[in-house]
Amino acid sequence: MFEIRLSRITWLHRVPAGVKLLVLALAGAVVFLTDDPRVLGGFVGFALALPLLAWLPFGPVLRQIIPAAILIAALATFHVALGDPGTAALVAARLGTVILLAVALTLTTRASAMVEALERGLTPLRFVGVSPAKVGLMLSLATRFIPVLFALTAEIREAQKARGLEGNVFAVAMPLLVRTLRMADDLAEAIAARAYDGE
Amino acid sequence: MIEIDGVTQRFGDLTVLDLLTLTLTERRIAVVGANGSGKSTFARLLNGLIVPTEGEVRVDGLSTSREARAVRRKVGFVFQNPDNQIVYPLVEEDIAFGLKNLKLPKPEIAARVDAVLARYGMEELRQRSAHLLSGGQKQMLAISSVLVMDPAYVVFDEPTTLLDLRNKRRVARAIAELPQVAVVVSHDLEFLADFDRVLVFEDGRVVCDAPPAAAVPFYRDLMA
Amino acid sequence: MTVKDMVYAALFAALTAALGLLPMVVVPGITAPVTVQSLGVMLSGGVPGAKRGALAQAVFMALVVAGLPLLAGGRGGIGIFIGPTGGFAIGYVLGAFVTGWLTERLWVGLNLPRAALACVVGGIGMVYLLGIPWMGAVARIGLAKAAMGSLVFLPGDLVKAVLAAMVIVAVKKAYPIIKR
Numbered sequence: 001m002f003e004i005r006l007s008r009i010t011w012l013h014r015v016p017a018g019v020k021l022l023v024l025a026l027a028g029a030v031v032f033l034t035d036d037p038r039v040l041g042g043f044v045g046f047a048l049a050l051p052l053l054a055w056l057p058f059g060p061v062l063r064q065i066i067p068a069a070i071l072i073a074a075l076a077t078f079h080v081a082l083g084d085p086g087t088a089a090l091v092a093a094r095l096g097t098v099i100l101l102a103v104a105l106t107l108t109t110r111a112s113a114m115v116e117a118l119e120r121g122l123t124p125l126r127f128v129g130v131s132p133a134k135v136g137l138m139l140s141l142a143t144r145f146i147p148v149l150f151a152l153t154a155e156i157r158e159a160q161k162a163r164g165l166e167g168n169v170f171a172v173a174m175p176l177l178v179r180t181l182r183m184a185d186d187l188a189e190a191i192a193a194r195a196y197d198g199e
Numbered sequence: 200m201i202e203i204d205g206v207t208q209r210f211g212d213l214t215v216l217d218l219l220t221l222t223l224t225e226r227r228i229a230v231v232g233a234n235g236s237g238k239s240t241f242a243r244l245l246n247g248l249i250v251p252t253e254g255e256v257r258v259d260g261l262s263t264s265r266e267a268r269a270v271r272r273k274v275g276f277v278f279q280n281p282d283n284q285i286v287y288p289l290v291e292e293d294i295a296f297g298l299k300n301l302k303l304p305k306p307e308i309a310a311r312v313d314a315v316l317a318r319y320g321m322e323e324l325r326q327r328s329a330h331l332l333s334g335g336q337k338q339m340l341a342i343s344s345v346l347v348m349d350p351a352y353v354v355f356d357e358p359t360t361l362l363d364l365r366n367k368r369r370v371a372r373a374i375a376e377l378p379q380v381a382v383v384v385s386h387d388l389e390f391l392a393d394f395d396r397v398l399v400f401e402d403g404r405v406v407c408d409a410p411p412a413a414a415v416p417f418y419r420d421l422m423a
Numbered sequence: 424m425t426v427k428d429m430v431y432a433a434l435f436a437a438l439t440a441a442l443g444l445l446p447m448v449v450v451p452g453i454t455a456p457v458t459v460q461s462l463g464v465m466l467s468g469g470v471p472g473a474k475r476g477a478l479a480q481a482v483f484m485a486l487v488v489a490g491l492p493l494l495a496g497g498r499g500g501i502g503i504f505i506g507p508t509g510g511f512a513i514g515y516v517l518g519a520f521v522t523g524w525l526t527e528r529l530w531v532g533l534n535l536p537r538a539a540l541a542c543v544v545g546g547i548g549m550v551y552l553l554g555i556p557w558m559g560a561v562a563r564i565g566l567a568k569a570a571m572g573s574l575v576f577l578p579g580d581l582v583k584a585v586l587a588a589m590v591i592v593a594v595k596k597a598y599p600i601i602k603r
Contacts, residue, residue, distance in 0.1 A: 064500060068500070098501055102500050102501040105490065106489070106490030106499075106500060111288065112289055131424070134424055137286075138433045138478070139482060140287050140288060141429065141433030141434070142433040142440075142483070143288045143491075144287055145434055145437040146437045146440050146441070148330055149434075149438055150444060153442075153444050154444070169586055170589055170590060173442075173586070174590060174594070177466065177594050177598075178597055180434050180438055181600065184427070186278060186283035186284065187283055187434070189248055190276075190284035190286065191430070192426060193246060193275070193284075194286075195268070195272055195301055195348065196426060198426050
């Protein structure tokens with residue numbers, strides 16, 4: 001529904017989420033740390049080739065890319081107009097690479113797989129007091145309740161529409177807040193009841 | 200055996216339960232009463248979600264005041280609102296949540312999840328998003344997520360109130376078939392006919408404690 | 424971090440996402456239409472408190488970065504952040520925290536002006552404090568230009584702050600969470 005998913009399963013879907021995240025992180029780091037046109041060119045090439053090699057369908061990819069593409073185009077134009085095509089190319093290469101790779105990741109990875117991979121990746125941070133399990137639980141909880149709150153918001157809007165209060169933000173926000181707070185109380189009980197330790 | 204020993208429950212100035220002493224040994228126990236009678240508070244005392252202000256609750260000898268963690272492994276709890284007790288986005292993950300909390304090894308978790316999905320005919324829902332389930336399916340998911348932890352007792356707080364008739368019957372059947380001891384808080388009197396014992400609450404006290412044949416008419420009169 | 428902290432963080436993150444569904448509000452006399460979503464920042468801090476508010480916005484941002492289309496208009500993905508608007512994202516986390524912190528300090532006797540103050544300082548002040556310099560740097564247009572560009576949103580944001588304050592005060596009466 002609100003999760004972007006492709007109907008076709010490609011080889012890229014089967015690559016573990018952790019690997020994909022790592023590649024994205026590394027690529028992102030490298031392109032922002034280097035000015036070397038050959039390195040950048042290589043990464044841009046890789047980023048452009050990946051959606052093609054993975055047989056990702058054009059439609060969803062374009063839909064994901066367009067907002068960012070507009071932004072990059074605007075920035076590049078701005079710098080060209082200032083007489084600095086070099087910077088324009090640099091900005092376009094960096095942002096373009098990261099966005100293309102990110103889109104490939106998003107379209108081929110389930111949210112839950114990403115959360116799991118993130119939890120594993122955060123394990124070293126345990127020594128700094130970060131609990132990967134808690135991070136994972138929060139992210140999963142949020143993911144779980146986004147569609148619930150979407151539906152609730154729509155429901156409240158409908159109800160307020162019937163009373164002629166359609167454009168009234170307060171009339172929608174108030175009941176939404178109160179219901180959300182009740183949900184929070186219920187959920188906290190439910191989590192505790194399932195023997196959650198909260199260590 | 201669950202022992203409620205001289206329990207008084209206060210929230211601020213409000214006394215919700217008044218010097219309650221009971222021992223629960225039956226297999227099917229129903230709890231009825233008007234809203235505000237104390238029945239939901241009573242239910243939450245049984246698994247240590249609420250700890251008594253005075254007195255003690257013991258589950259197989261374990262005190263809920265001192266050994267809440269151990270008690271929660273023995274007593275499962277199914278809540279009224281199906282939505283607000285599902286924690287993970289996918290069916291399979293939500294069922295596994297409790298088992299992760301019990302720190303079971305991964306193969307065991309997988310096996311138990313498989314078993315409970317098969318038990319309730321939900322295998323095809325394994326990878327489904329929870330929010331795409333019907334109300335009845337959500338409640339069955341909630342029940343499965345609790346049962347998979349293999350508790351000795353399960354407390355249900357108005358499990359059928361928000362469901363339509365067909366799903367009420369489905370949940371009632373699931374409860375009837377449970378090997379565990381079930382304590383069910385409910386307004387749905389027709390499903391309590393086969394229970395062993397009915398506790399009728401009013402104003403924080405048990406005003407009737409009898410099998411359904413006697414307790415249900417008493418309750419009906421009370422509510423008239 | 425307690426279970427309640429985590430639950431509030433997750434739900435207010437989801438709430439911020441849901442607010443993105445509400446249509447933009449056109450306020451007479453203000454040129455740029457106002458997105459309702461940034462109310463989520465002020466509400467995340469002002470209702471459950473500073474720590475939970477910051478967590479909520481961090482969770483929200485993490486999910487947006489992961490690609491979920493949660494920003495108003497169904498936008499999402501890492502592009503949002505590595506571009507010029509990235510600073511506003513970090514500003515959301517800080518903004519929620521500061522709004523919450525001020526609300527907590529002013530809790531006893533909280534009224535509309537006080538709540539609005541918390542929302543303006545946190546939800547507007549902090550957000551702009553981080554967003555504008557970042558924009559100036561990443562887009563390479565300089566601080567002054569970035570500030571000028573952002574000014575058009577200020578009247579709309581002020582309206583939002585008042586709306587958020589109204590909700591915060593009303594929720595305090597109906598279902599108070601921050602207890603002092």
